[in-house]
Amino acid sequence: MNDIQPMQSYEDTSEPEKGPERLTALRNVMTDAGLDGLLVPRTDEHQSEYLPGYAERVAWLTGFTGSNAFLLVLPDEARLFSDGRYTLQVRAQTDRSAYTPDDMVDNPPARYLGGLDLAGKRIGYDPWLHTIRGFRSFKAAADKAGATLVATESNLVDTIWSDRPGRPMEPIVVHPLEVAGEPHTEKITKIAETTRKKRADAVVLTQADGAAWLFNLRGNDVPQKPMFLAYSIVSSDGSAQLFIDPGKMTPDAEAHLADVTVTDIAAFPAALTALGEAGAAVMVDPANVSVKIADTIRDAGGTLIEATDPIEAPRSRKNMVEQAGSRAAHIRDGAAVTRFLAWFNEEAPKGQLDEIAAAEKLLAFRRETNQLKDIAFPTISGAGANGAIVHYRVTHATNAPIEQNTLYLVDSGAQYLDGTTDITRTLLVGEPSEEHKRAYTLVLKGHIALATARFPKGTTGAHLDALARQFLWANGLDYAHGTGHGVGSYLGVHEGLARIAKQGTVPLEPGMLLSNEPGYYKEGAYGIRLENLVFVTEPEDLGGDQPMMGFETITRAPFERRLIAVDLMSDAELDWLNGFHAKVIADIDSLLSGDDLAFLEAACTPIERG
Numbered sequence: 001m002n003d004i005q006p007m008q009s010y011e012d013t014s015e016p017e018k019g020p021e022r023l024t025a026l027r028n029v030m031t032d033a034g035l036d037g038l039l040v041p042r043t044d045e046h047q048s049e050y051l052p053g054y055a056e057r058v059a060w061l062t063g064f065t066g067s068n069a070f071l072l073v074l075p076d077e078a079r080l081f082s083d084g085r086y087t088l089q090v091r092a093q094t095d096r097s098a099y100t101p102d103d104m105v106d107n108p109p110a111r112y113l114g115g116l117d118l119a120g121k122r123i124g125y126d127p128w129l130h131t132i133r134g135f136r137s138f139k140a141a142a143d144k145a146g147a148t149l150v151a152t153e154s155n156l157v158d159t160i161w162s163d164r165p166g167r168p169m170e171p172i173v174v175h176p177l178e179v180a181g182e183p184h185t186e187k188i189t190k191i192a193e194t195t196r197k198k199r200a201d202a203v204v205l206t207q208a209d210g211a212a213w214l215f216n217l218r219g220n221d222v223p224q225k226p227m228f229l230a231y232s233i234v235s236s237d238g239s240a241q242l243f244i245d246p247g248k249m250t251p252d253a254e255a256h257l258a259d260v261t262v263t264d265i266a267a268f269p270a271a272l273t274a275l276g277e278a279g280a281a282v283m284v285d286p287a288n289v290s291v292k293i294a295d296t297i298r299d300a301g302g303t304l305i306e307a308t309d310p311i312e313a314p315r316s317r318k319n320m321v322e323q324a325g326s327r328a329a330h331i332r333d334g335a336a337v338t339r340f341l342a343w344f345n346e347e348a349p350k351g352q353l354d355e356i357a358a359a360e361k362l363l364a365f366r367r368e369t370n371q372l373k374d375i376a377f378p379t380i381s382g383a384g385a386n387g388a389i390v391h392y393r394v395t396h397a398t399n400a401p402i403e404q405n406t407l408y409l410v411d412s413g414a415q416y417l418d419g420t421t422d423i424t425r426t427l428l429v430g431e432p433s434e435e436h437k438r439a440y441t442l443v444l445k446g447h448i449a450l451a452t453a454r455f456p457k458g459t460t461g462a463h464l465d466a467l468a469r470q471f472l473w474a475n476g477l478d479y480a481h482g483t484g485h486g487v488g489s490y491l492g493v494h495e496g497l498a499r500i501a502k503q504g505t506v507p508l509e510p511g512m513l514l515s516n517e518p519g520y521y522k523e524g525a526y527g528i529r530l531e532n533l534v535f536v537t538e539p540e541d542l543g544g545d546q547p548m549m550g551f552e553t554i555t556r557a558p559f560e561r562r563l564i565a566v567d568l569m570s571d572a573e574l575d576w577l578n579g580f581h582a583k584v585i586a587d588i589d590s591l592l593s594g595d596d597l598a599f600l601e602a603a604c605t606p607i608e609r610g
Contacts, residue, residue: 007363007375008359008360008363008375008378008379009378010356010394010395010396010399011395011396012395012396012397012398013059013065014059014063014064014065014093015060015063016062016063016064016093016094016095017063017095018063019061019062019063019094019095019098019099020095020097020098022060022061022160023061023073023078023098023099025160026038026061026073026156026157026160027073027075029156029159029160030073030124030156033124033152033156034122035122035123035124035150035152035156036074036075036118036121036122036123036147037072037073037074037075037118037121037122037123037124037147038072038073038123038124038125038156039070039071039072039109039123039124039125039126039130039138039149040057040058040061040070040071040072040073040157041058041069041070041071041129041130041134042056042057042058042059042066042067042068042069042070042071043055043129044129044229045128045129045206045229045290046206046207046208046229046231046288047131047206047207047288047289047290048207048208048222049067049068049492049494050067050222050223050224050225050377050492050494051222052165052167052168052221052222052223052229053165053168054164054165054166054167054168057155057157057158057161058070058071058080060157060161060164061157062078062080062093062094062098062099063093063094063095064080064082064086064089064090064093064094064099065089065093065393066082066085066086066089066090066093066391067391068082068083068085068086068104069081069082069086069090070082070104070109071099072109072112072113074116077100078098078099078100079099079100079102079109079112080094080099080100080101080102081101081102081103081104081107081108081109081112082101082102082103082104083103083104083105083480083481084103084105084390084480084481085390085391085480085481086390086391087101087103087480088388088389088390088523089389089391089392108137109138110134110137110138110140110141111141113138113141113142113145113147114140114141114142114144114145115144115145116145117145117146118142118145118146118147119145119146119147120146120147121145121146121147121148122147122148122150123142123147123148123149123150124149124150124151124152124156125138125149125150125151125152126151126152126154126155126156127151127152127290127291127292127295128155128290128292129155129290130290130291131286131287131288131289131290131291132284132286132287132289132290132291132294132306133286133287135149135291136286151292167229167245168220168221168222168228168229169245169247169248170219170220170221170228170248171219171220171247171248171249171250171253172217172218172219172228172244172248172249172250172253173217173218173219173250173252173253174216174217174218174252174253174256175212175216175217175218175490176216176417177216178321179321179322179325179417179418179489179490180216180321180322180489181319181320181321181322181325182319182321183216184214184215184216184217184256184260185259187213187214187215187216187314188214188234188238188240188260189238190310190314191203191205191214191234191310191311192234192235192236192237192238192239192240194310195234195235195236195283195310196236198283198305198307199281199305200236200280200281200282200283200305200307201235201236201275201278201280201281201282202233202234202235202236202275202280202282202283203233203234203282203283203284203310204231204232204233204272204275204282204283204284204289204293204297205231205232205233205234205309205311206231206288206289206290206293207288207309207311208221208222208225208227208228208229208230209225209227209315209488209491209492209495210232210309210311210312210315211227211228211230211231211232211242211244212226212227212228212491213311213315213488213489213491214232214234214240214311215232215240215242215256215257215260216256217253217256217257218490218491219248224374224375224376224377224378224415224493225491225492225493226373226374226415226490226491227491227492228244228248229244229245229265230242230243230244230265231243231265231268233271233275239261240259240260240261241260241261241262241263241271242257242260242261242262242263243263243264243265243267243268243271244262244263244264244265245264245265246264249262269296272293272296272297272300273296273297273300274300275297275300275302276296276297276298276299276300276301276302277300277301277302278301278302279301279302279303280297280302280303281302281303281304281305282297282302282303282304282305283304283305283306283307283310284297284304284305284306284307285306285307285308285309285312286306287308287309288309308497312496312497313497313509315488315491315495315497316486316495316496316497316498316509316511316512316513317509317510317511317512318489318511318512318513318535319511322419322489323511323513323535325417325418325419325489325490326418326419326420326489326513326533326535326554327419327554328418328419329414329416329418329419329420329421330419330421330533330554330555330556331556331587331588331591332369332371332416332591333366333369333414333416333421333423333556334423334555334556334557334584334587334588335369335556335588335591335592336362336365336366336368336369336414337362337365337412337423337425337557338556338557338558338584338588338592338596338599338600338603339365339592339596340361340362340365341425341427341557341558341599341603342595342596342599342600343361343365344358344361344408344427345599346595348402348408348427348429349404349429349430351401351403351404353401353402354383354399354400354401354402355381355382355383355386355394355398355399355400355402356381356394356396356399358381358402358408358410359379359381359394359410359412362379362381362410362412363375363379366414369416371416371417372414372415372416373414373415373416373417373490374414374415375412375413375414375415376412376413376414376415376420376421376422376493377412377413377422377493378393379394379410379411379412380392380393380394380409380410380411380412380424381394381408381409381410381412382394382408382409382410382527383400383401383402383403383406383408384400384402384403384406384407384408384525384526385400385523385524385525385526386398386400386527387407387408387409387426387521387526387527387528388521388522388523388524388525388526388527389521389527390479390480390481390519390521390527390529392527402429403429404429404430405429405430405431405432405433406429406430406526407426407427407428407429407432407436407440407526407527407528407563408426408427408428408429409424409425409426409427409526409527409528409529410424410425410426410427411423411424411529411531412424413493415490416490417490418490419489419490420487420488420489420490420491420492420493421533421555422487422493422515422531422533423531423532423533423555423557424517424519424529424530424531425530425531425557425559425560426440426443426527426528426529426530426560426563427560428560428562428563432562432563434565436526436563437563437564437565438565438568439477439520439522439526439528440528440530440560440563440564440565441563441564441565441568441569442471442472442475442477442520442568443472443518443519443520443528443529443530444530444559444564444569444573444577445471445568445569445573446467446468446469446470446471446472446518447468447516447517447518447530447532448573448576448577449467449468449470449471450464450467450468450483450484450500450516450518450551451516451532451534451551451553451576451580452550452551452572452576453467453550453551454542454548454549454550455508455548455549455550456539456546456547456548456549457507457539457546457549458507459507459508459549460498460504460505460506460507460508461482461483461484461498461499461500461501461504461505461506461508461514462501462502462503462504462505464483464500464508465482465483465500465501465502465504468483468500468516468518469483469518472518472520477520478520479518479519479520479521480521481519482499482500482501482502482503482504483500483501483515483516483517483518484499484500484501484504484514484515484516484517484534485499485500485501485514485515486498486499486512486513486514487513487514487515487533488513489513497512498512498514499514500514500515500516508536508549509536510535510536510537510538510539510549511535511536512535512536513533513534513535514533514534514536514551515531515532515533515534516531516532516533516534516551516553517529517530517531517532518530530559531555532553532554532555533553533554533555534551534552534553534554535551535552535554536549536550536551537549537550537551537552553580553583556583556584556587556588557584558581558584558600558603558604559577559581561603561605561607564577564607566607566609567609574607574608574609577607578606578607581603581604581605581606582604582606584600584604585600585601585604588600589601
C-alpha cells in the first residue's frame with residue numbers, strides 16, 4: 001500500500017448499451033428461481049458507499065456509476081432510483097428503453113413498491129445487502145402491495161456476471177500511533193464499555209472504515225479509500241475478534257494485533273451462529289448491519305439489541321492528534337491547490353486546456369508534496385455545462401475544452417497519512433457575466449453564513465442547513481444535495497455520524513470534521529460549488545446565557561475574487577472573507593515561491609468596496 005501511485009482513470013467503464021441484454025438475462029434467472037421481481041441495492045456486505053469492483057452490480061447492469069442507487073426489477077419495469085446529485089448523470093449513462101430513472105428522495109423505493117399491485121408475487125432479495133432497518137421498510141411495502149419477500153441463496157446478478165472481478169486482496173498496514181492518536185487497545189476497551197452499557201454481551205461491527213479506525217489499520221480494498229473489507233466482534237469483556245481474508249495479513253499487522261483474535265472472514269457466519277447458540281445478547285446497528293447477520297444470530301437462539309454503531313461517535317469526534325494532523329494536511333494540500341490555481345490562471349486563458357489536463361496537473365502538484373498517498377475520490381473537473389453535473393466524472397469520451405468566458409468547477413481531495421482533504425473551487429476563464437457573479441456571490445454568502453454560525457449543544461445539521469441556502473432561496477434558487485458531510489482521518493472522504501443537510505438529525509459535537517459546500521447548478525450552462533472543511537469547535541462563552549459552539553475552517557486556498565459581486569456582500573461577510581484569506585497567506589506562503597507566491601498574494605489581497 002505504501003507503493004501506491006496516486007492516479008485517476010479517465011476510462012468510461014459504463015456500458016449502457018449492454019443494459020437491455022443484461023436485464024433480460026437477469027429476468028430469465030429470476031423466472032428460473034420462481035421470482036417475480038428483485039431488489040438490487042448499490043452496496044456490498046459492509047454497506048459501503050464506495051465499492052470494490054466485485055460489488056458494482058448496479059453499474060454493471062445499468063451503466064450508471066453514481067454512488068447512490070437502487071434498482072427494482074419487475075417483469076415489465078426496471079426502475080433505477082438515485083438522488084438529486086445524479087439527475088443528469090443517470091439519464092446520460094442508462095438506456096432509457098430498459099431503465100426508468102426516479103428520485104429516491106422524492107419517491108423512496110420502498111414507498112414506490114408499496115404503491116404497486118403485486119398480489120401473490122414473490123420479490124427476491126440478497127439478505128447480505130439489505131440492512132435491518134431498510135429491510136423492514138421493504139417488508140412493510142411488500143405486505144402493502146400483497147407481495148412476499150424471498151431471500152435468495154446467492155446473488156442473482158452474480159450468476160450472470162461472467163467476468164465479475166474477484167475480491168480484493170491488498171495487504172493491510174499499521175496506522176501509526178503518532179497520527180492515530182489513540183492505541184487500538186484503548187479504542188476496543190471503550191467499545192466494550194459501550195457494549196456493557198447497552199446490556200449486550202457483544203457487538204457485531206460490519207463497516208470497512210470502522211474496522212480500519214478501531215484496529216488502527218489501513219488497507220487498499222476500495223479505490224481511493226484506505227480501508228479493507230472485514231468484520232469484527234467486540235465482547236463486553238474487552239476481547240476482540242477480527243475477521244479478514246488471511247492473505248491480507250502482514251508480519252507487521254500480526255504483531256500489531258497480538259492481543260486480537262484474527263480469524264478467516266469465511267468463518268464469520270459460523271461465529272454469528274455460535275453467538276446465537278450461546279444465547280448471547282448481541283448489539284447491532286440496524287442502519288448498517290445486514291438482515292442476514294441479524295437472522296443468523298436470531299435463528300441460532302440469540303437476541304438482538306439495536307443501537308447505533310458504537311464506533312461512529314468516537315470516530316467522528318477527532319482526537320487532538322487527528323485534529324492537528326488534519327490541519328497540517330490541509331496546509332500542505334492548500335499549497336498544492338494554490339499552485340494549481342496559479343497555473344490555471346496563467347494557462348486557461350490560452351485556450352489549450354481541457355478537463356483531463358487540468359485534473360492531471362492538480363494531481364501532479366499534490367504528488368510534489370511527496371506525502372500524497374492517493375486522491376480521496378475521482379476529481380470532479382467540470383467545464384461549462386459539465387460543471388452543472390453535480391458528481392460529474394470526466395472521461396476521454398466526455399472530456400471538454402475549458403473555454404473563454406466560462407466557469408470551471410473542480411472538486412478534489414487527497415489522502416495523506418495525517419488527514420483527508422476535500423475542497424471545491426469554481427474558477428473563471430476570461431470575463432464573467434453578471435449572472436455568473438450574482439450566482440457565485442449568493443453561494444459564497446451562504447458558505448460564509450454557515451462558516452460563522454454559532455449554535456448551542458444539541459444543534460443538528462438540519463438546524464443549520466438553511467443558513468447556507470437562505471440567499472439562494474431568497475432568489476428562487478437551490479441545490480439538490482446536502483450542504484455538508486463528515487470526513488475521515490486518512491479514511492473515507494464521506495463519513496458519518498453527523499452531516500449538514502435537511503435530513504441531518506445527529507447533534508454536532510466538538511471535533512467533528514465536516515464539509516461546508518453550498519452550490520448552484522444551471523443545467524446546460526455552469527455549476528458553482530464552494531467547499532471548505534470545518535471542525536466543530538468547543539463551546540465558548542459569548543457573554544450570554546449559555547456557551548456556543550461554532551466552526552473552525554481549516555481549508556487553505558483562495559476563492560475566485562473576480563466572481564464576487566462586492567455590492568451584494570455585507571461588511572461582516574467581507575470581513576470574514578478577508579480574514580480567511582489572511583489565514584491562507586499566513587499558513588501557506590512559506591510553502592510557495594516565485595509566481596505562485598505572487599498569485600497567492602494577489603488572490604488574497606483584502607477586498608474593499610468601491
